Amino acid sequence: MSIDVGARLRSVRTTFGLSQRELARRAGVTNGLISLIEQNRVSPSVSSLKKVLDGVPMSLAEFFTLDLSAPPQAFFGADELLELGSAEVSLRLVAAQRPARQLTVLHERYAAGAATGEEMLPPRGEEAGVVIRGRIELTVGGATRVLGPGEAYYFASQLPHRFRNVGRETCEIISACTPATF
Amino acid sequence: MSIDVGARLRSVRTTFGLSQRELARRAGVTNGLISLIEQNRVSPSVSSLKKVLDGVPMSLAEFFTLDLSAPPQAFFGADELLELGSAEVSLRLVAAQRPARQLTVLHERYAAGAATGEEMLPPRGEEAGVVIRGRIELTVGGATRVLGPGEAYYFASQLPHRFRNVGRETCEIISACTPATF
DNA sequence: ATGATGTGTTTAATATTTTGAACAAATGGC
DNA sequence: GCCATTTGTTCAAAATATTAAACACATCAT
16 A cells, blocks of 8 residues: 555545645646545656645645544644644644544634735635734724734635734634635 | 755665665665656656655655754754664664764664564674663674673674564664664 | 536546666775 | 776656546536
8 A cells, every 4th residue: 555645635635625626726736636646546746746735735744744544533732733834824723634524723823924815715614713812913804903812703704804913922813614624 | 946855865865874776776666766866857756755765764754854954963852863663673863864974873672572684784884782771682693692781792784683682571772883874 | 407517537648757778987806 | 007896877768647628426506
């Protein structure tokens, strides 16, 4: 068998709630290739696999480190959250090992001044979160508001939205979205 | 640039004191391929890279996790040693990040009953070690002896040699060989 | 039902990797 | 000196990965 790149990729892709075509578009490859890789009908070149994972995004190291056979787990230490984002915007995904979940929960950290782009997420979900440290400016649809510790948000994913840390310290948020459409 | 698989592989290979041909032989690929990969003239398929790393041996996860730009480091915590062996025979390599070293130092652990095969190592080095826990049976050339804590060994690598844990508890050894021919 | 979109899969053509064998340069022994 | 090895590199041929477009199957709205 020898490592089953296909199952890994399928698990990652479904965990992030992406179709083969959507992942292919983000990665700049064809949907057919994703299909072939997931079926283990080809062994992708490292450069191709890198391109595909950039569409998630996920590093090669993370990809090969992922524990697919991890048993259902109820508790996760801080070290057990999958680190996803950049240095500016850190996203720690809870229970990343488990594919096809209904719910995604993140521990997000925004460095001072950091912001997300205009998010384009799947059309049928909702997102909510609570700020636990720092202050974040959140724009949803036409409305903008600055949230501090203890304050929260909740909106439908299809609305354009953007997060921006306008303060001086790192901002931390615990967030969730549904379905698993991160 | 995007991850520089070539530099990684070259670093790993030289760290282990292998020529392109020797690594190719162990991995079941051609030496030309190793050369091309190391020059980044091709982006190997994951299956090929896996085959190559099996010849070291090293996992894909380790390979992509390796920190090439690690600054020269003088102290290494137990967690910082590169785990190489199997569950039976664990080899923890000190300072694995640093290529082209003169000396290799290992923290070895042999489970009860575990043994190495007949070692076939490069012809121009020496090996030495001290047992720190448990008991190990060491055969060098025609001679066999059981070593316990505080006892040590020292021999030329080209002699056929074999380690076997004949006791009930795990045996631990700190060993070194030169040149970096592990 | 029907058409329109979404999904994952398959196929032939194309592009890339991989091989096998050659090459030039360096090393060691005599 | 010279020969025999060993090193890493290169090249055309063979094998494999990747693309682009079609396919079959679902879902959803009309």
